Amino acid sequence: MKLADIAAAIHAKIENASPDTEISGVAGIEHAVPGQLTFLSNPKYAAAAKTTHASAVIVDEDFPAIPTGMLRTRNPYYAWAKAVELFYQPPRYAPGIHPTAVVHPNARIGKHAHLGPYVVIDEEAEIGDNAVLLAHVTIYRGVRIGNNFFAHTHAVVREFCQLGNNVVLQNAVIIGSDGFGFAKDDGAENRKPHWHKIVQSGNVVIGDDVEIQAGSCIDRAAVGQTSIARGAKIDNLVQVGHASTVGEDTLLCAQVGLAGSTEVGNNVILAGQVGVAGHCKIGDGAIATAQSGIPNDVEAGKTVSGYPAIDNRLWLRCCAIFNKLPELAKAMRKLP
Numbered sequence: 001m002k003l004a005d006i007a008a009a010i011h012a013k014i015e016n017a018s019p020d021t022e023i024s025g026v027a028g029i030e031h032a033v034p035g036q037l038t039f040l041s042n043p044k045y046a047a048a049a050k051t052t053h054a055s056a057v058i059v060d061e062d063f064p065a066i067p068t069g070m071l072r073t074r075n076p077y078y079a080w081a082k083a084v085e086l087f088y089q090p091p092r093y094a095p096g097i098h099p100t101a102v103v104h105p106n107a108r109i110g111k112h113a114h115l116g117p118y119v120v121i122d123e124e125a126e127i128g129d130n131a132v133l134l135a136h137v138t139i140y141r142g143v144r145i146g147n148n149f150f151a152h153t154h155a156v157v158r159e160f161c162q163l164g165n166n167v168v169l170q171n172a173v174i175i176g177s178d179g180f181g182f183a184k185d186d187g188a189e190n191r192k193p194h195w196h197k198i199v200q201s202g203n204v205v206i207g208d209d210v211e212i213q214a215g216s217c218i219d220r221a222a223v224g225q226t227s228i229a230r231g232a233k234i235d236n237l238v239q240v241g242h243a244s245t246v247g248e249d250t251l252l253c254a255q256v257g258l259a260g261s262t263e264v265g266n267n268v269i270l271a272g273q274v275g276v277a278g279h280c281k282i283g284d285g286a287i288a289t290a291q292s293g294i295p296n297d298v299e300a301g302k303t304v305s306g307y308p309a310i311d312n313r314l315w316l317r318c319c320a321i322f323n324k325l326p327e328l329a330k331a332m333r334k335l336p
Contacts, residue, residue: 010079017069039080164208171214176204179219179242
């Protein structure tokens with residue numbers, strides 16, 4: 001593919017390279033070879049841009065000139081994502097139902113569906129057009145799913161949950177597993193004290209354009225619903241507790257845990273291993289850096305860090321002081 005065609009597709013301006021340069025593929029900046037395209041969006045790799053063997057580098061509009069050809073664009077990372085699509089298309093699955101798939105007679109499946117080996121779809125389930133369910137996907141009874149659903153192997157959607165259009169479930173995602181609800185029986189009337197399971201009578205509602213990645217669990221509510229709004233993206237091994245809400249275009253990165261009844265706003269980013277206590281509210285546009293523990297509400301637009309989570313700038317100052325504590329303690333011991 002010619003560089004000019006790539007530039008047109010990603011809305012970039014060619015600099016220091018011929019529009020007729022042939023590009024055969026994409027690669028990381030440190031591993032690219034002549035004939036390949038790479039990108040730079042993280043300043044820590046700026047030096048690598050000067051030594052890369054790639055034929056062209058996607059860079060920001062203000063990036064300093066380098067000997068290598070450049071494709072200048074306002075959003076290099078997004079442009080890179082679009083460029084990768086020009087060279088790689090995921091496998092496509094022809095419509096059809098595998099002989100081992102089990103579909104209840106009153107389940108309704110839309111047009112052009114692909115049902116792989118050992119797929120199970122229970123009674124009164126409804127799935128829209130163009131669905132792809134790969135091997136061992138299970139859809140419980142009464143589920144409602146929109147168009148263009150894609151479920152990878154071992155994904156499960158439990159009873160009565162509702163999913164919108166263009167939802168993607170990666171491997172081993174569980175939608176609608178029971179919330180962690182137990183009431184303590186204190187042993188009155190000569191009974192032995194024990195935990196009594198609270199019936200999880202609610203469901204999960206997922207909006208359009210949501211992707212949930214491998215091994216994540218979205219628990220159903222005891223009453224009412226757990227909801228994931230349009231455009232939210234949920235990474236691997238994330239736990240969304242019962243009756244929680246996740247807002248539009250929010251990112252939950254790997255191993256995030258939301259306790260029950262957490263409210264997360266729109267355009268929030270919770271980085272890896274962030275934990276949020278139950279009944280907390282995270283305002284729109286807030287960011288929690290990796291491994292933060294959030295026991296209280298977070299205002300809209302705030303960036304927080306640490307445990308208990310505090311303003312990110314204050315946390316950084318605290319960390320700087322913490323590193324000096326041995327030195328300060330040594331000085332204090334010398335005081336008369």
